[in-house]
Amino acid sequence: MVTRIIKIGGASITDKSQFEQVRLANIDFIVDLFKTNYENLILIHGAGSFGHHQAKQFKLNQGYLATDDYDKCRWGVCDTRRSLGRLHQYLLNALLAAQIPVVGVSPFDFLVSDQFELIEENFRHLCQHLERLLSYGFVPLLHGDVLLDKSKHWRIYSGDDLLLKLAEHFKPRQCLFLTSVPGVLRSDGSVIEEFYIDENQFDELNSQSTAIDVTGSMQNKVTIASEIVKKIDGCQVFIVQGVSDQSRQILSTPIDNPNIALTGCTRVLKK
Ligand SMILES: Nc1ncnc2c1ncn2[C@@H]1O[C@H](COP(=O)(O)OP(=O)(O)OP(=O)(O)O)[C@@H](O)[C@H]1O
Numbered sequence: 001m002v003t004r005i006i007k008i009g010g011a012s013i014t015d016k017s018q019f020e021q022v023r024l025a026n027i028d029f030i031v032d033l034f035k036t037n038y039e040n041l042i043l044i045h046g047a048g049s050f051g052h053h054q055a056k057q058f059k060l061n062q063g064y065l066a067t068d069d070y071d072k073c074r075w076g077v078c079d080t081r082r083s084l085g086r087l088h089q090y091l092l093n094a095l096l097a098a099q100i101p102v103v104g105v106s107p108f109d110f111l112v113s114d115q116f117e118l119i120e121e122n123f124r125h126l127c128q129h130l131e132r133l134l135s136y137g138f139v140p141l142l143h144g145d146v147l148l149d150k151s152k153h154w155r156i157y158s159g160d161d162l163l164l165k166l167a168e169h170f171k172p173r174q175c176l177f178l179t180s181v182p183g184v185l186r187s188d189g190s191v192i193e194e195f196y197i198d199e200n201q202f203d204e205l206n207s208q209s210t211a212i213d214v215t216g217s218m219q220n221k222v223t224i225a226s227e228i229v230k231k232i233d234g235c236q237v238f239i240v241q242g243v244s245d246q247s248r249q250i251l252s253t254p255i256d257n258p259n260i261a262l263t264g265c266t267r268v269l270k271k
Pocket residue numbers: 008009010011012045046047048049052159178179180181183184185186202203204205206208209211213215216217218219221
């Protein structure tokens with residue numbers, strides 16, 4: 001049984017406007033949230049400033065295009081994964097220092113797409129591996145990654161997309177997206193506290209869309225969060241600032257409390 005799946009957004013632990021700039025104090029704050037409730041937990045982290053820059057430079061989310069220099073793009077795959085590995089290491093160090101029995105798991109080692117498509121069969125081995133880790137009491141830490149693709153050589157796979165697939169399989173009680181902003185914001189900057197999937201609209205904030213991102217930023221997050229709410233009955237879904245009182249409150253409230261009511265973050269809901 002999985003209680004929670006949490007995506008630690010790259011924006012919450014790095015400065016995405018800079019190349020490979022980690023925010024160590026933010027990592028410590030977020031790790032502290034899991035110190036006493038890490039049972040049946042799956043963690044995923046995003047790339048932030050460790051990966052999005054290279055992925056954009058080498059256009060990795062388009063796969064390999066015949067017009068591009070193959071060796072250069074292949075190098076981009078290697079460098080993106082090296083960079084992701086650096087951020088992954090920061091998180092592993094902090095989680096282990098907090099006595100959380102974490103082990104790293106890379107989607108690259110398990111998932112191979114075809115024409116960017118991933119089918120259920122692709123996830124079988126990964127999910128079996130995660131089930132075994134969880135049954136032994138480990139906390140798996142996965143991440144957004146580069147995947148190999150049978151037709152296009154490679155693709156980018158967001159931690160948000162991975163969260164949806166794992167949620168479909170494990171049917172957790174709660175999914176959290178920790179990020180750098182309080183939640184889904186309106187164009188005037190106020191937070192949409194209850195985002196109803198069939199009613200609310202997502203407004204892209206132009207002023208905030210300058211950070212480098214190849215996986216769709218908040219818009220993709222809202223789409224994924226909506227899919228989870230649609231597909232998994234009873235799963236609480238929040239988009240919340242990683243370093244905030246709200247994230248602390250959510251993670252210190254027993255999961256069985258159906259009346260968890262918060263201000264200053266977004267809960268994604270269906271009517
Ligand atoms: N309407 C909006 N509401 C909230 N954030 C928005 C909105 N429009 C754009 N954004 C941007 O989306 C960003 C969050 O998406 P992003 O994908 O960067 O988060 P993340 O998951 O934490 O990072 P990563 O993808 O690196 O893991 C915010 O930092 C904000 O700048």
